[in-house]
Amino acid sequence: MADVRFQQVSKTYPPRPSAGRQQTGVSVLQNLDLSIDDGEFLVLVGPSGCGKSTLLRLLAGLEQPSAGEIFVGGRPVSRLRPSARDVAMVFQSYALYPHLSVADNISFGLRRSTPRGPVAQLQDSLHRLSRPLPAALQLQSPREQRIEQRIAEVAASLELEALLSRRPKELSGGQKQRVALGRAIARQPAVFLMDEPLSNLDAKLRTGTRAQIVALQRRLGTTTLYVTHDQVEAMTMGHRIAVLNAGRLQQLGTPMELYQWPANLFVAQFIGSPPMNLLPVTLRSQGQIQLGEHRFVPEGASAEALNQWRGPAELMAGLRPEHLRLAPATNRNLSAEICHVEALGNEQLLTCRLHDGSHLVQVRCDPQRSLQPGETVHLAVEPQGWRFFDGHGDALPRPRGANTGETGGPSLPPLSADK
Ligand code: ADP
Ligand code: MG
Numbered sequence: 001m002a003d004v005r006f007q008q009v010s011k012t013y014p015p016r017p018s019a020g021r022q023q024t025g026v027s028v029l030q031n032l033d034l035s036i037d038d039g040e041f042l043v044l045v046g047p048s049g050c051g052k053s054t055l056l057r058l059l060a061g062l063e064q065p066s067a068g069e070i071f072v073g074g075r076p077v078s079r080l081r082p083s084a085r086d087v088a089m090v091f092q093s094y095a096l097y098p099h100l101s102v103a104d105n106i107s108f109g110l111r112r113s114t115p116r117g118p119v120a121q122l123q124d125s126l127h128r129l130s131r132p133l134p135a136a137l138q139l140q141s142p143r144e145q146r147i148e149q150r151i152a153e154v155a156a157s158l159e160l161e162a163l164l165s166r167r168p169k170e171l172s173g174g175q176k177q178r179v180a181l182g183r184a185i186a187r188q189p190a191v192f193l194m195d196e197p198l199s200n201l202d203a204k205l206r207t208g209t210r211a212q213i214v215a216l217q218r219r220l221g222t223t224t225l226y227v228t229h230d231q232v233e234a235m236t237m238g239h240r241i242a243v244l245n246a247g248r249l250q251q252l253g254t255p256m257e258l259y260q261w262p263a264n265l266f267v268a269q270f271i272g273s274p275p276m277n278l279l280p281v282t283l284r285s286q287g288q289i290q291l292g293e294h295r296f297v298p299e300g301a302s303a304e305a306l307n308q309w310r311g312p313a314e315l316m317a318g319l320r321p322e323h324l325r326l327a328p329a330t331n332r333n334l335s336a337e338i339c340h341v342e343a344l345g346n347e348q349l350l351t352c353r354l355h356d357g358s359h360l361v362q363v364r365c366d367p368q369r370s371l372q373p374g375e376t377v378h379l380a381v382e383p384q385g386w387r388f389f390d391g392h393g394d395a396l397p398r399p400r401g402a403n404t405g406e407t408g409g410p411s412l413p414p415l416s417a418d419k
Helices: 052-060 102-113 118-129 142-157 175-187 203-220 232-236 256-260 263-268 301-308
Strands: 004-013 026-035 043-045 067-072 085-088 191-195 222-229 240-246 247-251 277-283 289-291 294-297 313-317 324-326 335-341 348-354 360-365 376-381 386-387
Touching: 004 052, 026 067, 026 247, 026 263, 043 052, 043 203, 043 232, 052 067, 052 102, 052 191, 052 222, 052 256, 067 348, 085 175, 085 301, 102 175, 142 175, 175 203, 203 232, 222 263, 222 386, 232 256, 240 256, 240 263, 247 256, 263 277, 263 313, 263 386, 277 360, 289 313, 301 386, 324 360
Parallel strands: 043 222, 043 240, 085 191, 191 222
Antiparallel strands: 004 026, 004 067, 240 247, 277 289, 277 313, 289 294, 313 386, 324 376, 335 348, 335 376, 348 360
């Protein structure tokens, strides 16, 4: 068990040889500070190419940082070989050895991890070679016995017992991914690194394997860094989410913190599907904001943030789709034309164009309502739902102790694994 710390880590890939001499390298991470608690499941998200895999590969030892240091359990690891780092990585592509059986894939890291003398190596080989013989003729090596026991334990925990003698090409995608997980857990590493491990699985299998990974991580308590681009995985699997963009950490917090109080416009648009609606507003006196012809009085922590704001009056306002609702035609409500209707079964998602300023907004509503594109609707705003961002895209600072409507709790909520 160990905590993980990235301290001022930068990574620049050298320019490709074909790119010519004057070409500079690709700067992927810049002065990244990130700490992961012992036993924590941290989900790492960000757009494609933002450096998520690079971050994992730096920790695994598959890449060297250009600057900074990485600590595992307080120990600097950037000069250690990958096998000496006590981390295990699971890849999107499974990366199983095609010529080895499931059992040998699972035990691969175990066999490599401790150096042996020539006698021990011979003893281990004889143990393995004599396995097909009758029990009386089998030669025993204590080390191989321990490995076999570990394979059996891992196979039982991932329901792989019946597949142990198969080769990877005889497995389905989901089975391959369970073998890859088995290989990672067999060594009982201090840290698991998982790089989009479920993205090659179909939706149903993904849901099942997702629950299995969460249950496994909670049971083993192994510090885990998990990369995904899936909103549901990001929101449900981890204790905290780290959002990365262009090599910089945008925000680190619990899923609900990020959803409810995004630190900037990037996070507001990246977390949540559909994303937060954005509308330019002007701050007026007495805590009022103006959107086109309409004035609103926000409530809650955002209202307190507005009251303390001394910067420019032009702000960007954010509203989640569930903070707009269809309402009667009054002059307080926003009128809009429906552009697009998506019926999702449990809800309907409307895309509407506000008559004030022609801004597009998305609204969640009751699936029973019969609504057509071209219809005019009226939208009421939940006064607690407003969020505000300054000209740089940063959220207005919330006053300390403001009632944020969040339910507090320990920093590692015991996420239920059996969903
Ligand atoms: P992500 O996993 O977030 O999609 P990556 O960490 O794989 O992003 O890549 C980040 C950036 O670094 C991309 O622009 C990618 O093209 C570049 N990159 C990744 N690996 C290498 C490499 N070995 N050499 C040069 N550039 C690389
Ligand atoms: Mg990647």
